[in-house]
Amino acid sequence: MKIEAALYLIPVNISDAPLHDVLPDGNSVLLKGIRHFIVENVRTARRFLKRIDPAFDIASTTFYELNRHTDPAEVSSFLDALRKGEPVGVMSEAGCPAVADPGALAVSIAQREGLKVVPLVGPSSILMALMASGFNGQGFSFNGYLPIDSKERERKLKELEATSKKADMTQIFIETPYRNNKMIESLISTLRGDTLVCVACDITDPEKETIKTMPASRWRKASYDFDKRPAIFLIYSH
Amino acid sequence: MKIEAALYLIPVNISDAPLHDVLPDGNSVLLKGIRHFIVENVRTARRFLKRIDPAFDIASTTFYELNRHTDPAEVSSFLDALRKGEPVGVMSEAGCPAVADPGALAVSIAQREGLKVVPLVGPSSILMALMASGFNGQGFSFNGYLPIDSKERERKLKELEATSKKADMTQIFIETPYRNNKMIESLISTLRGDTLVCVACDITDPEKETIKTMPASRWRKASYDFDKRPAIFLIYSH
Numbered sequence: 001m002k003i004e005a006a007l008y009l010i011p012v013n014i015s016d017a018p019l020h021d022v023l024p025d026g027n028s029v030l031l032k033g034i035r036h037f038i039v040e041n042v043r044t045a046r047r048f049l050k051r052i053d054p055a056f057d058i059a060s061t062t063f064y065e066l067n068r069h070t071d072p073a074e075v076s077s078f079l080d081a082l083r084k085g086e087p088v089g090v091m092s093e094a095g096c097p098a099v100a101d102p103g104a105l106a107v108s109i110a111q112r113e114g115l116k117v118v119p120l121v122g123p124s125s126i127l128m129a130l131m132a133s134g135f136n137g138q139g140f141s142f143n144g145y146l147p148i149d150s151k152e153r154e155r156k157l158k159e160l161e162a163t164s165k166k167a168d169m170t171q172i173f174i175e176t177p178y179r180n181n182k183m184i185e186s187l188i189s190t191l192r193g194d195t196l197v198c199v200a201c202d203i204t205d206p207e208k209e210t211i212k213t214m215p216a217s218r219w220r221k222a223s224y225d226f227d228k229r230p231a232i233f234l235i236y237s238h
Numbered sequence: 239m240k241i242e243a244a245l246y247l248i249p250v251n252i253s254d255a256p257l258h259d260v261l262p263d264g265n266s267v268l269l270k271g272i273r274h275f276i277v278e279n280v281r282t283a284r285r286f287l288k289r290i291d292p293a294f295d296i297a298s299t300t301f302y303e304l305n306r307h308t309d310p311a312e313v314s315s316f317l318d319a320l321r322k323g324e325p326v327g328v329m330s331e332a333g334c335p336a337v338a339d340p341g342a343l344a345v346s347i348a349q350r351e352g353l354k355v356v357p358l359v360g361p362s363s364i365l366m367a368l369m370a371s372g373f374n375g376q377g378f379s380f381n382g383y384l385p386i387d388s389k390e391r392e393r394k395l396k397e398l399e400a401t402s403k404k405a406d407m408t409q410i411f412i413e414t415p416y417r418n419n420k421m422i423e424s425l426i427s428t429l430r431g432d433t434l435v436c437v438a439c440d441i442t443d444p445e446k447e448t449i450k451t452m453p454a455s456r457w458r459k460a461s462y463d464f465d466k467r468p469a470i471f472l473i474y475s476h
Contacts, residue, residue: 009369021262021263021265022262024261024262025262097369098369098370099368104374117370118449121259121361131336131337131345132247132336132355136338137338139382141378143376213349
């Protein structure tokens with residue numbers, strides 16, 4: 001891959017899988033030529049770069065932290081190196097950056113100024129869960145987190161189930177990992193018995209990955225423990 | 239990657255980029271151990287395997303074609319090798335299999351029988367377009383193709399624009415490549431001037447990739463020609 005003056009969107013591993021199983025080799029070659037990174041967390045970014053290349057020259061690399069604590073007014077200045085013709089990378093803490101995370105702000109500024117933006121290939125738990133769910137359909141929606149309040153959550157789940165059936169669309173959402181089991185209980189108690197539920201945990205992990213689709217009625221009788229594991233939830237009503 | 243009795247979902251390149259820039263090395267190692275493939279098109283599947291490994295033993299490999307011409311009643315038998323404990327691969331013509339394509343049927347049968355399903359990492363034009371659009375939001379929807387009839391299409395676009403604003407969700411869709419320019423004309427004439435429109439063409443192509451976000455009002459004055467190029471369209475109203 002030829003490196004250019006561009007904002008590179010660099011996916012990061014989402015499990016302990018060997019990097020060559022989840023990232024193209026081309027990404028590492030490119031990364032070694034970048035000295036400016038906009039990152040969600042500096043420590044994890046440094047650790048990732050050292051894993052890509054133990055000799056990575058961290059000392060001469062500049063990191064700009066972009067997360068919910070960052071002043072949005074500062075973000076534009078993170079692109080100064082790019083404006084001068086140098087490549088800049090964007091990395092989130094795990095997976096593909098700039099998908100419903102703060103990195104998108106840097107991308108939107110680059111787009112507004114007509115700067116080149118180049119997304120790289122890497123693991124996306126949302127997309128990989130969708131592939132493995134077996135849910136066909138005309139499309140899909142990713143809904144982020146659902147409401148925490150139980151009445152509100154129930155209403156939202158009923159709405160997602162109805163939309164899935166009406167528009168023939170898979171509905172995807174996430175939960176804070178320590179509440180995964182509770183989420184499954186909500187799904188079981190709220191959804192119709194024949195609505196399909198997929199729970200995808202520890203995606204790409206060679207030992208722990210579990211991706212299971214069953215009707216809500218069968219989840220009711222199943223034993224499971226998904227707490228504290230990164231998970232994606234998908235429902236499909238047909 | 240340790241090969242197991244599983245249904246492997248194998249992404250395929252979406253451009254002429256060198257394979258090591260868009261696919262993890264682990265995928266090729268794994269592929270070499272698979273002798274049964276469920277594919278959207280046998281010819282492109284064979285060509286892909288030969289690119290992965292010129293010595294690939296095509297002669298002793300079985301291909302099962304799964305596309306809109308396939309009798310759904312036949313699909314279950316494509317999994318017989320897996321039921322006997324052998325790995326089976328699923329490949330679509332380009333990109334990630336089983337995302338709104340016929341491959342999902344094979345996955346859903348595997349899931350129903352409790353067979354193991356393993357998604358691999360690879361290029362997804364939908365996800366990569368989303369990353370590079372710069373559209374922040376609580377989520378996103380992929381809507382497939384829009385209606386062809388111009389009145390219907392206009393109604394659908396207005397609906398997607400309203401949903402984007404109301405639910406803070408990016409709306410993604412596709413078009414038959416020879417009608418891309420016409421799609422942009424529809425967007426320009428239908429959407430509010432300040433609604434953001436991203437057109438992402440030839441994703442991962444080292445020479446031709448173009449990913450451009452502008453308000454509809456600026457697309458109106460821009461010159462473009464995206465016809466006959468694989469494209470993803472995204473809109474975001476905020």
